[in-house]
Amino acid sequence: MNPIDTVVTTLDQLRRRRPLVxxxxxxxxxxxxxxxxLALGAAPAMVEHAEEAAQFAVMADALLVNVGTLDEPQMRAMRxxxxxxxxxxxxxxxxPVAVGPLAVRTAFARELLAHRPTLIRGNASEVIALSGSAGKGRGVDSGDSTEAALAAAEDLARRTGGAVLATGPVDYGTDGRTRVACHNGHVLLTRVTGVGCAQGAVAAACAAVAESPLAAAMTSAVIMGIAGERAQRVAARPGSFAVALLDALDEIDGTIIRREARLS
Structure with missing residues (x-):
């Protein structure tokens, strides 16, 4: 199956099965x-008490762990x-949001890495820092190109047995052996709070139904990239873009993907 067929199949499965994330x-x-x-067709849940989080993790179809506003109760729930x-x-x-410059979250994310995540989604600096090298991140912003993160991404994928999605102007997905680049996207995706974090949740939804972690990574990159391009056509400013992005996620389907996906 070629990469675009894989993306279409994964989205179709997501819509059919409506995974609980x-x-x-x-x-x-x-x-x-x-x-x-919800716009994409999955079902969200946010169960944060440590005891309930453990119970719910096996009821859900997939789990997202995002360390963006980390505190001690959340760390217990995540573990x-x-x-x-x-x-x-x-x-x-x-x-691994903002991993690298901040010591507590960096140590915690590396601790979680030992549990072999199915998929890691981060910007280039976060991926580099998670792998153990020094990235150039500033808070949630990357100071490194995604091309500079490729070696770190491939190393992490081999260590976990899963896949890594390094996001930026070009998104790269890898399972340590195969590398796929997604050239879809728009700069307005970087001007709405939460788009990258939400892409992690999309990746989790895809991982629940995809044939492989790399397929989940590719699908989440293509879906968000195309949705961003389509949203920008009708909404040229960040406020309206955020709403248009949800509409574009609801609209996206196999026909749109086959016509607009740019993978290499």
């Missing part, structure tokens, strides 16, 4: 993340949920 994510983006999943998801053979996604 357990989102342990940062407080800035919860509402937007839930709306992105419990990841352990339960791994034991229950549920796919899980690690989004």
């Amino acid at each position: 357990h989102c342990l994510t940062n407080g800035v983006v919860k509402n937007f993340t839930a709306n992105v999943l 419990a949920a990841v352990a339960a998801a791994v034991a229950g053979k549920r796919p899980w996604v690690l989004d």
